[in-house]
Amino acid sequence: MSEREPFEAPSRDGGGRDSRGQRTRQALQDAAFRLMEGDKSFSALSLREVAREAGVVPTAFYRHFRDMKELGLALVDETMRTLRQAIRAARSAGPVVSEEQAIRSAVETLARHVQAHRLHFRFIARELASGRTAMRQAIRHEVDLFLRELALDLSRMPALIQWSTEDLQMMASLIVNILIDTAEQLLDVPARRPEAEEAVIRMAEKQLRLIMLAATLWPQESAAGLAARDGKGQ
Amino acid sequence: MSEREPFEAPSRDGGGRDSRGQRTRQALQDAAFRLMEGDKSFSALSLREVAREAGVVPTAFYRHFRDMKELGLALVDETMRTLRQAIRAARSAGPVVSEEQAIRSAVETLARHVQAHRLHFRFIARELASGRTAMRQAIRHEVDLFLRELALDLSRMPALIQWSTEDLQMMASLIVNILIDTAEQLLDVPARRPEAEEAVIRMAEKQLRLIMLAATLWPQESAAGLAARDGKGQ
DNA sequence: GCGACATGTCAACATGTGTTCACATTATTA
DNA sequence: TAATAATGTGAACACATGTTGACATGTCGC
Numbered sequence: 001m002s003e004r005e006p007f008e009a010p011s012r013d014g015g016g017r018d019s020r021g022q023r024t025r026q027a028l029q030d031a032a033f034r035l036m037e038g039d040k041s042f043s044a045l046s047l048r049e050v051a052r053e054a055g056v057v058p059t060a061f062y063r064h065f066r067d068m069k070e071l072g073l074a075l076v077d078e079t080m081r082t083l084r085q086a087i088r089a090a091r092s093a094g095p096v097v098s099e100e101q102a103i104r105s106a107v108e109t110l111a112r113h114v115q116a117h118r119l120h121f122r123f124i125a126r127e128l129a130s131g132r133t134a135m136r137q138a139i140r141h142e143v144d145l146f147l148r149e150l151a152l153d154l155s156r157m158p159a160l161i162q163w164s165t166e167d168l169q170m171m172a173s174l175i176v177n178i179l180i181d182t183a184e185q186l187l188d189v190p191a192r193r194p195e196a197e198e199a200v201i202r203m204a205e206k207q208l209r210l211i212m213l214a215a216t217l218w219p220q221e222s223a224a225g226l227a228a229r230d231g232k233g234q
Numbered sequence: 235m236s237e238r239e240p241f242e243a244p245s246r247d248g249g250g251r252d253s254r255g256q257r258t259r260q261a262l263q264d265a266a267f268r269l270m271e272g273d274k275s276f277s278a279l280s281l282r283e284v285a286r287e288a289g290v291v292p293t294a295f296y297r298h299f300r301d302m303k304e305l306g307l308a309l310v311d312e313t314m315r316t317l318r319q320a321i322r323a324a325r326s327a328g329p330v331v332s333e334e335q336a337i338r339s340a341v342e343t344l345a346r347h348v349q350a351h352r353l354h355f356r357f358i359a360r361e362l363a364s365g366r367t368a369m370r371q372a373i374r375h376e377v378d379l380f381l382r383e384l385a386l387d388l389s390r391m392p393a394l395i396q397w398s399t400e401d402l403q404m405m406a407s408l409i410v411n412i413l414i415d416t417a418e419q420l421l422d423v424p425a426r427r428p429e430a431e432e433a434v435i436r437m438a439e440k441q442l443r444l445i446m447l448a449a450t451l452w453p454q455e456s457a458a459g460l461a462a463r464d465g466k467g468q
Numbered sequence: 469g470c471g472a473c474a475t476g477t478c479a480a481c482a483t484g485t486g487t488t489c490a491c492a493t494t495a496t497t498a
Numbered sequence: 499t500a501a502t503a504a505t506g507t508g509a510a511c512a513c514a515t516g517t518t519g520a521c522a523t524g525t526c527g528c
Contacts, residue, residue, distance in 0.1 A: 021475065041364045044277045046515060058516080060476050067516085129363035129418070130275045170440045174412070181411050184363070206404045214448030255495095255505060280485065292486080294506050301486085 025064040027054040029075060033119045041126050042072055042135070069134060076127070076138045079120040086113035087146055091153070099157075103208045107201055110179060114186045125184050143180075147172050159216050171215060178207050259298040261288040263308055267353040275360050276306055276369070303368060310361070310372045313354040320347035321380055325387070337442045341435055344413060348420045359418050377414075381406050393450050405449060412441050 031054035035045055047068055051058045065071045090109040096102045114121045128139045151172040154160050160168065182204040189196045265287035269279055281302055285292045299305045324343040330336045348355050362373045385406040388394050394402065416438040423430045 024475080039365075039367045039370070041275060041277060043275060047517090048515060057477055059478085059518085062517085063475055126364040130360040131273070133273045136273070167440070170437050170444070173415075173437070174441050174444070177411050177415050178408070181407075203404050203407070206401070207408050210404070210408070210448045210452060211444060213451065214444045217451070218444060218447065258505080281487095282485065291507055293488085293508085296487085297505055 021064070024054065024056055024060065027056065028061065028064060028071065029078060030054070032071060032075060033123065036123060036126075037119065041130060042075070042123070043130075043132060069132070072127075072132070072135050073138065075123060076135050079124055080138075080142050082113070082117045082120050083124065083142065086110070086117075087149075089113065091149075099212055100209070103205055103212070106179075107182070107204050107208070110183060110204075111186055111197070111201055114183050118187065121183055122187050125180075125187060128180075143176065147176055150175060163218075163220060167218070167220075171211070174211055175208065178204060178211075255298070258288065258290055258294065261290065262295065262298060262305065263312060264288070266305060266309060267357065270357060270360075271353065275364060276309070276357070277364075277366060303366070306361075306366070306369050307372065309357060310369050313358055314372075314376050316347070316351045316354050317358065317376065320344070320351075321383075323347065325383075333446055334443070337439055337446070340413075341416070341438050341442070344417060344438075345420055345431070345435055348417050352421065355417055356421050359414075359421060377410065381410055384409060397452075397454060401452070401454075405445070408445055409442065412438060412445075 028050055031050050032042070032045060035049060035053055036042060045068065047061055048058045050068075050071070051061045065074065086109065090106050093105040093109060124139060127135045128143070130136075131139070147169070151165070151168045154168050154171055155163065160171070163171075182200060185200045186197060189200060262284055265284050266276070266279060269283060269287055270276060279302065281295055282292045284302075284305070285295045299308065320343065324340050327336075327339040327343060358373060361369045362377075364370075365373070381403070385399070385402045388402050388405055389397065389399075394405070397405075416434060419434045420431060423434060
């Protein structure tokens with residue numbers, strides 16, 4: 001019963017700055033990210049592989065993580081920190097003077113963060129779709145959080161005030177989809193192709209513009225009764 | 235130099251109906267799909283594992299595939315056949331009498347096919363984001379094909395006639411995104427929850443409706459000059 | 469200094485893996 | 499039916515993996 005469990009509390013903010021332990025712990029995480037640069041996904045990584053890449057003997061791994069699954073969650077954690085940072089940056093990009101400007105700054109912020117933290121975003125994108133259940137849920141949860149925040153932001157826009165919550169969610173998820181897809185496309189851009197990147201950005205902006213435009217004339221009365229619109233069509 | 239290579243031509247349509255060979259080849263593919271039911275991705279499968287699940291000794295595997303990579307491509311092939319089938323079904327769902335009806339039948343067709351071929355669609359969804367490069371590109375290519383088809387369909391709609399090709403692509407990719415995301419959400423629905431499934435479907439329809447609505451008043455002149463719209467400020 | 473704890477290392481194990489070779493069985497066809 | 503190719507089997511290999519235990523080194527508080 002005297003088992004130590006140093007991994008349980010990864011975010012000690014009390015005493016240990018980056019004692020040697022913290023440093024190799026980080027080294028392990030970095031190694032994992034590095035190994036995922038190719039087309040390898042996290043589940044394809046082996047414990048020994050990660051240790052090797054981190055310049056550490058396999059057994060040392062256990063000093064910091066119980067197993068690979070826990071490493072995975074730590075990676076999600078680290079990544080989420082940069083994701084939240086990106087989101088915060090996007091939201092507080094100064095007061096919104098115009099809708100068009102909001103769109104542009106949001107997309108530009110996204111692009112900047114994706115390029116600055118390529119590995120993190122690639123990790124999220126991959127594991128969101130294919131990761132093991134634990135990771136996947138962790139990421140989904142974070143996305144849902146962002147979704148709700150966005151819905152709240154939308155509900156305060158003049159044009160969208162008094163929308164039903166269902167419609168607001170629908171709109172928010174539409175926007176989030178575009179952002180996620182845009183991020184994925186940015187990750188696929190061959191790094192040294194600013195033109196292709198520009199194209200992706202332009203398209204994202206266009207798509208956002210289109211749906212914001214639609215929002216201005218989305219019928220609000222008769223919640224689900226829009227079907228009446230095609231009444232005469234059999 | 236007298237090496238046989240039976241795997242090179244997987245789609246003989248001449249003589250061999252399902253000779254024993256074809257049958258265990260299929261057994262191997264089925265086994266792989268079955269093993270991916272949990273949260274395992276293809277790259278996490280081992281050759282022996284697949285052979286075992288297929289009720290066959292590991293060495294027999296080599297009679298049909300050179301290695302796992304080739305099995306993967308075969309899976310993509312098989313899956314793509316059902317995908318194309320789904321797409322064809324969606325396109326030829328009778329003459330479009332109303333836009334609303336087109337949306338409903340498209341979404342319903344999608345839902346039906348996803349449920350009927352859960353494993354196939356799950357496979358595509360996972361490997362699209364995280365698969366090794368070969369598979370990934372194969373899938374992407376197929377999606378691009380569909381994208382172009384859709385853009386063509388759109389260009390023939392009365393409201394969208396004379397749109398620029400760039401705008402048509404933008405619109406098409408927006409729609410495809412919604413469809414893909416909807417498919418993924420349907421896959422996450424816990425199987426015996428028709429209500430949740432209904433919610434997903436309703437949302438997808440709503441999103442499509444919103445987009446189509448926007449299309450009716452999307453400005454066509456002044457390609458990128460929409461920015462002028464926010465002149466007077468928020 | 470010294471003790472106590474945290475980290476890191478070495479050696480070893482059982483197990484799973486991809487791949488090979490020679491051989492058995494089945495199907496096809498002459 | 500007999501020959502021939504296609505398909506399946508068994509044993510064996512070299513290797514990588516996860517995990518363990520006992521031991522070495524570092525680091526920090528006293």
